[in-house]
Amino acid sequence: MIMAWRRLTLRSRLTAAFALVFGAMLLAYALAVYLLIRDRFAAELDHRLDQELEIAERSIARDAGGRLAWRRVHGPEHEEDQRGEGQRLRNVSWLDVWRADGTLALRRQDAATDSGETPVLPLDTAWTGLRSLELPGEVHLRLLQRRVSLEGEMLLMRAALREDDFARGLVVVLWVMAGGLPLALLAAAAGAYWLAGRGLAPIHRMAEEAEAIHAGRLDARLPVANPFDEPGRLAVAFNALLARLEAAFGELGRFTADASHELRTPLTVIRSVGEVGLREPHSEAEYRNIIGTMLEEVDRLTLLTTMLLELTRAEGRRTATKRESIDLRELIRDAAGFLGVLAEEGRVRIDLDLPDAPVPVSGDWTMLRQAVINLLDNAIKHSPPDAVVAIACRTHAGLAEITVADQGPGIPAEHLPHVFDRFYRVDAARGRQDGDRRGGFGLGLAIARWAVEAHGGRIAAESNPGQGSVFRIALPRERTLSHPEGTTP
Secondary structure, three states, rough: OOOHHHHHHHHHHHHHHHHHHHEEEEEEHHHHHHHHHHHHHHHHHHHHHHHHHHHHHEEEEEEOOOOOOEOOOOOHHHHHOOOOOOOOOOOOOOEEOOOOOEEEEEEEEEHHHOOOOOOOOOOOOOOOEEEEEEEEOOOEEEEEEEEEEOOOOEEEEEEEEEEEHHHHHHHHHHHHHHHHHHHHHHHHHHHHHHHHHHHHHHHHHHHHHHHHOOOOHOOOOOOOOOOOOHHHHHHHHHHHHHHHHHHHHHHHHHHHHHHHHHHHHHHHHHHHHHHHHHHOOOHHHOOOOHHHHHHHHHHHHHHHHHHHHHHHHOOOOOOOOEEEEEHHHHHHHHHHHOOOOHHHHHEEEEEEOOOOOOEEEOOHHHHHHHHHHHHHHHHHHOOOOOEOOOHHHHHHEEEEEEEOOOOOOOOOOHHHOOOOOOOOOOOOOOOOOOOOOOOOOOOOHHHHHHHHHOOOOOOEEEOOOOOOEEEEEEEEOOOOOOOOOOOOO
């Protein structure tokens, strides 16, 4: 049953659900109407019995011999009181009056009672009021019995009528409802099917448009008739998804092109140097130089592939991030010591400005160390000889901040928003010079940004051309440090 329901279209399910709900409401309404009609019919029967007894009570008087008899009143204004012995009852089946000693005083009845179709019950003086009785022959009577004082005598009056007409009226009502409910339900289902089709038509149009979109048409967008209704909001969300996919595909294309370019450069150098070595005989020293050149390019190629693999894993969230307490002072000292030889080769001095108290953060030691190393390496490579690279650590407003400042040529303002993009290098100012095989690939700052953002922090660059650059890392600070001061996690 559940599988069959799931195979239905949304339009069919909406129609079925609406029909079921509407059918339940109609059924409840019909039941309420039926109960109301039944109660009204019953109240009408009781009113007719009560009214008939009141009329009969006003129509009884004593004759010249002192006996109880039906009073005759002449005149049209008293037509309802003309209750002669020969008149047949119209509102009730029979009516009788009994004396206190149990003898019958008066009785009048309709033609059905005269023919025996409606029986007259024997007197039961033990009760008064209204009662419904079921007699043999499927005869249902409604009986009203009350005591009255008339002409100085206590009498017992009874009136009865058959409930057959009442029952037949209820049967008619039931048949009308039984015949009308399916028709109403069918009409409601047809209307619901039409309305569901109208309501889902925009979604069908969006589905047709979406089926025509492929990798070569990511610039296409779905039409938005009304951005405030549900189909419109769905189209807006889908268009936003297409925009993100288009941007991601574009970035992937640029990444592939940049990676291919960077991979092609060392491969071209290796091929060219190898061809030169094979073209004609060389001395041992020349062969060593050729092999050394090829090994340098292999090292560059290995470094590039390692960085690409690391960045791909990072952006694919496949790199495990350990959480441990880290003192940023020790991490900065470790990174500065690691790049000390590179700084000496470039005649650059690293100046540390660290606080006396620990600066605790929670994160992965290796990832954060790599981020700081990349910033320091970038600053050292682009600082002139005898320059100073200053690295400081401060805490404020629940954040731990690391700043790396160099005295290089600076970064033009139009390049600052892109320095953390993959393979992005600032022309002339930050690009590697021709023939400088130690130049970067434009991936170090991208890896640094990923490492910082993976720890819930942020990284930013500030620069004025000719005055150097400042890179800032802000990380959420840990309240307590579980490692003793001066120890490396």
